[in-house]
Amino acid sequence: MSNTDQATLAASQSERPPFYRDATIVKWLAQVAALALVVFGLVFFTTQALDNLDRQGIEIRYDFLSIGLGSDLREGIDTDPDTAGRALWVGAVNTIRIAVGGIVAATILGVLVGVGRLSSNWIVSRMCSVYIETLRNIPLLVQIIFIWALVATLPNVELDQGPINGLLHLSSKGVSVPRLHIDDGFYQWLIFLLAGWLAGSYVKRRRERLHDATGRDTYPVLSFLAVLAVFGAVGWVAHPIFGWVGAIFDFIGDGFSSLTPIIVQVVLSLAALAAAAWWIRRFLARLRTPAGLMKLTDDDKFRIIFAGVGALAVIAFVLVGWPGLSSWIINSGTDLLGVIADKFGDGRTGRPIDVKAPDVVQVGNFPNPGPAGLNLTQGGTAVFFGVVLYTASFIAEIVRGGILAVPKGQTEAAQAVGLRRVTMLRRVILPQAFRVILPPLGNQYLNLTKNTSLAIAVGYSDFVQVGQIVYNQTGKSLEVISLWMLFYLACSLTISVIVNFFNVRMRIVER
Amino acid sequence: MTSTMGDPAATPAATADLWAQEREPAQKPEEPSLSAGEWLGRNLFSSPVNSLLTVVFTLLVLLAGRGLLNFTFSEERVWRAVKTNMRFLFTHAYPQEQYARVWFCVGAVAVLSGLSIGLLAKTGRGISMKKLSMNLMAAGGAIAVGILLREPSATVDSEGLVVHREPGTALDDSFAGWIDANSLALLGLLLAANVALAVWFRYQGVYLRGGPEPRTAHGVLVLASAAVLIVQQYGEGEIVRESFGSAMADRAWWWLAAALLGAAGGALWFGLGDARRRNTFVPAMYVFFGAGALMVLSAWVYPWGHYAFLEGEFISEPGSTVAMTTKLPWTVMLVLLVASFEAGRALRATPAGRRLRVPLNLLWVLAPFVLYWAVLRDPDLDWDHVLSTDIPMALFFAAFGGLAVWFLAHPRIGEVGRVIAVALVGVAVLNWVAAFFGWYPMLQKARISFLLLAVVALLAHNFAGDRTHRMRLVVAWVAIMAVFHWLVTLVNSPSTVDTPTDALFGGFATTLTVATFTLLLAFPMGVLLALARTSKLPIFRVLATAYIEVFRGVPLITLLFFFVLIFNLFLPGGMSLTDIAGATIGFALFSAAYLAENIRGGLQAVRRGQYEASDAVGFSTVQRTLFIVLPQALRVSIPPLVGQVIATFKETSLLAVAGMFDFLRIADKVISAQSEFLGVKREGLLFVSFIYWIFAYNMSKHSQRIEKRLGVGER
Secondary structure: OOHHHHHHHHHHHHOOOOHHHOHHHHHHHHHHHHHHHHHHHHHHHHHHHHHHHHHOOOOOOOHHHHOEOOOOOOOOOOOOOOEHHHHHHHHHHHHHHHHHHHHHHHHHHHHHHHHHHOOOOHHHHHHHHHHHHHHOOOOHHHHHHHHHHHHHOOOOOOOOOOOEOOOEEEEOOEEEEOEEEEOOOHHHHHHHHHHHHHHHHHHHHHHHHHHHHHOOOOOHHHHHHHHHHHHHHHHHHHHHHHOOHHHHHHHHHHHHHOOOHHHHHHHHHHHHHHHHHHHHHHHHHHHEEOOEEOOOOHHHHHHHHHHHHHHHHHHHHHHHHOOHHHHHHHHHHHHHHHHHHHHOOOOOOOOOEEEEOOOOOOOOOOOOOOOOOEEEEHHHHHHHHHHHHHHHHHHHHHHHHHHHOOOHHHHHHHHHOOOOHHHHHHHHHHHHHHHHHHHHHHHHHHHHHHHHHHHHHOOOOOHHHHHHHHHHHHOOHHHHHHHHHHHHHHHHHHHHHHHHHHHHHHOOOOO | OOHHHHOHHHHHHHHHHHHOOOOOOOOOOOOOOOOHHHHHHHHOOOOHHHHHHHHHHHHHHHHHHHHHHHHHHOOOOOHHHHHHOHHHHHHOOOOHHHHHHHHHHHHHHHHHHHHHHHHOOOOOOOEEHHHHHHHHHHHHHHHHHHHHHOOOOEOEOOOOOEOEOOOOOOHHHOHHHHHHHOHHHHHHHHHHHHHHHHHHHHHHOHHHHOOOHHHHHHHHHHHHHHHHHHHHHHHOOOEOEOOHHHHHHHOHHHHHHHHHHHHHHHHHHHHHOOHHHHOOEEOHHHHHHHHHHHHHHHHHHOOOOEEEEEOOEEEEEOOOOOOHHHHHHHHHHHHHHHHHHHHHHHHOOOHHHHHHHHHHHHHHHHHHHHHHHHHHOOEOOOHHHHHHHHHHHHHHHHHHHHHHHHHHOOOOOOHHHHHHHHHHHHHHHHHHHHHHHOOOOOOHHHHHHHHHHHHHHHHHHHHOOOHHHHHHHHHHHHHHHHHHHHHHHHHHOOEOOOOOOOOOOOHHHHHHHHHHHHHHHHHHHHHHHHHHHHOOOHHHHHHHHHHHHHHHHOOHHHHHHHHHHHHHHHOOOOOOOOHHHHHHHHHHHHHHHHHHHHHHHHHHHOOHHHHHHHHHOOOOHHHHHHHHHHHHHHHHOHHHHHHHHHHHHHHHHHHHOOOOOEHHHHHHHHHHHOHHHOOOOHHHHHHHHHHHHHHHHHHHHHHHHHHHHHOOOOO
8 A cells, every 4th residue: 555545544534524424423313313203103193093083072081980880890809899990990909919829829830840840750850841841832812711611611609519618619600719818907917027027137137147256057037037926926916006006197198188289299390300310420420430530422421311301301291291190199198198097097906817718609799808718700710720820831941941050060069068958959059040040030920910911801800801891881992001001011010120129139249 | 849859869860860951962972771670760760759759640640641531532522513613713714615725825835845844954863763663652552541541431322312320220330330439549548558668668778779679569559550540430420331342442443543553663663673773864854744644644544524614504424534625635735745845855955956045035935925915815906007007117116226226236336326325215205205295196105115215225335246246136126126016016906805704814824824924024123123222322222122111011912902993093094904904013013022132132142252343344334233243143042033933823812802713713702602513612722722732832842953953052
């Protein structure tokens, strides 16, 4: 290459490219164009929908939630709800109930099957593989409908009938088992438990310190549980002495109801600003090095701007978008405090927790949770066993993969230091396997929760099915869809937060 | 829980099992072949806990198998309902006189599959003769056990009515009756004996010695339990059963099948003689073809019966051979599959075969569109319009665009090319703005073609190359235009196929169609979303993240309701989506979010050095993404992508809830409402589960093979 060539090259490199080839400009142009396209699309579809609805004389309003619902629900905490909103609440509780119960049951079954698949016993591992390969390759909906059809062939309801008389009833109507019942005085007892928790934690920390200092076995967890048990036992009889706690909540409730909307609006706005400021400060602090602040990339600037814009958007929403929000907060907050005050109120002297044996599964109606035990209708049985059996097959695979992922050296090292087999599993293999298992396990919990929405196929009154009833009766399609999305997004977020919490706790601590 | 935790004796075996998958050496050492007794001792009766697990689980297997067999072959099962509705289940209301089209589609898929497998598939070693003969013998044995386990039929009197037992006549007048009456006690006794034996052997140290006593003693007790379970069936219930002898004689066909399979396996085993020859391998496809040939042959020979539901008429002729309408086409399909497979194998090593690979893959992408719109819909083309407008327009875009691509892909085009490309983008955008405000009329097809051209023009400089290279680009562009215009013309032409429902067809055909189009739509979306989510550009990233998180957090069924029932509200007046189109969009948007997460995993697995190397050789972002990053990322994410394909396939069952006549809905609601088969539901559901299972299971096995071959996670 000659000198002149190098000179031109240098010159061409030093001079700015034309604007349409400037990387920064093109990048931002493309992004803004994409954003504009998305915004345009959303606006276009929304205006179309509003026009179309306008032509049909329909408005988007949520007041149908307080209008009566013409039909009963099959099961739930209230089978004859007064309003559509109450009905949706019943549906939400049903969904949560199936999801939580399903998660627990699916985890237990999945872990058993997953460990069984690794068994050295040929027939056990084969059976577990057959279970997994069969159930996870058949669509859940088919399984749910099939279980429903199977339950339909069980014998009809008769009095005092069931495999274990008085404890388990099985019929074409569904399943009924005993259940624990939160009775009067539970909340006062909860205060005792809380005190026990605090005292126990203190004892546990002391025992741990003693163990660190002397190396003796001090059983910190056991002492914690013992302290908790003592408090619980004392509280079981002594809980009425906390009857005065309700008055505190009454007092707070009075104070809350005397707030004015303006104050709430200002507080919310300030909170949004403070949150944004705190986030930006933390963000900048992370970029600060001993040599001063690092150079901010476009991305960093965007994040800062995004935080600020987010706070402003919240303020705009509170002040302009939905001015009624503040009074809603005041009203429902007062209601909530009233309910809590009542729960903690005086005169609740019964046993905190009671066991209810199931009555016979009654013809026609399922009282739930009445005085009878835990009842699942035909649809509920189908959904519950469907999601549990299906999800367990996925969890089993995850568990197997997690155990296989622990390096062999860990087992060998544990054996070399002379750990017993159980100790090795508990202290070495399972904690490491758990770290691999947890994230996909969280995904399965999320899927399980979402899959309970298939209840609509068998008529279990979950959130989606109740939503469909509401939507059929009121015609409020968009509103119901938006509630569905909000509800399930909230569920997903909750599960993610919980799983993430454990994920962070399980993480390897690095220096 | 299992023996891996409980007993020290099982430790070496258990750990070997645990780590076997992790360190698979390149060349597996020859497995030492154990005698049957040693195998039993090592795998089933190696310790007290292990023995008891074996006993309990064997009983469970027998009970479950017996329940399944009794359910499937019970006289109460109306399998006629499924057989009669077979056509209905697979295509719903597609007219029978047009059925040749359906067979054409199946044939096209058969030819494509045969060619692809023959030409492209990595076949591996195939199946060893040893494994084949063992599997044959095992199948024969399983059928024999099944025959024994199955409940005997009820005795019928001369009028064909089930004979009930006289009240008062005890069951225990026979040996079977006595066993039946005391079965629980007997089983309990045998179980207790097993426990006692296990404890006794444990304290005698027999397990540690590894002698043959445990497996013999436990095995005899297990067999005794099995015998109790089998005999119990023959004395059960209030209904008078056939005698043991007549029940066995009734199943002559099954005995024959078991004997044939067992004999074939045995002949293979002993015919091959020594171990070395038993380790010869047959290609897996030939085994598959052999099984297919047997099935097709059975349609010609065995009286499966002729069942059909045609124009509201039930035809039910048990005992005759299958109708011509299915046995002849299936024979043709098998011949096509074998012939194309052989053709593919013959072409494999030739240059022509290598040249065929890319077109073959493109045909797979194209096939769903062509088969659906051109073959199954049988569109009624308006030839005047085609000749006057469609063809000239296609020619114009092909020529104009071809020239533009030829010009813009020149390596030395420089700034001029970019200005031209931007000008084309301007025209394309202007066309759409004009469409929005109604400035000037233009066919939508032309607008889309312009947009395609603009995108290609913007990207053209990334594909710059020599003359042959550019020629290839031009040919690709012309082909795209031809296919695109042809398809749009087809889509816009009305269908001549007359069905009583809105949809062209239903049943399993819908399941497959929706799944295919969903994946074709979702895959590009997923790639783009994954790229956007991992991009350094904040707005792209935020938009993609929001999309993915929202769509992953919401149940699919609500999305389907939205797109099937409500989405038409969001469209301008006069426009509407059919149910199937709406559902496909809903599925696609949902799957795209999941696919994006899978691909993102792959993108994160591409190492930094790859990016830096492509920057160092001066690649543009597009080139780096297309030629360096995506190929590696997609390769890594093949297993999860196949997993997502299976998930999408299974999710199509939700069409039933959204109100379409898919496979599941027909089995669940339609058949059970027919006057002949009122309330017959479980048979159809079991059949549907079986079909779904076959497809999903094979896909997941295939994905496991790919995973092993790619060695993902081992490097």
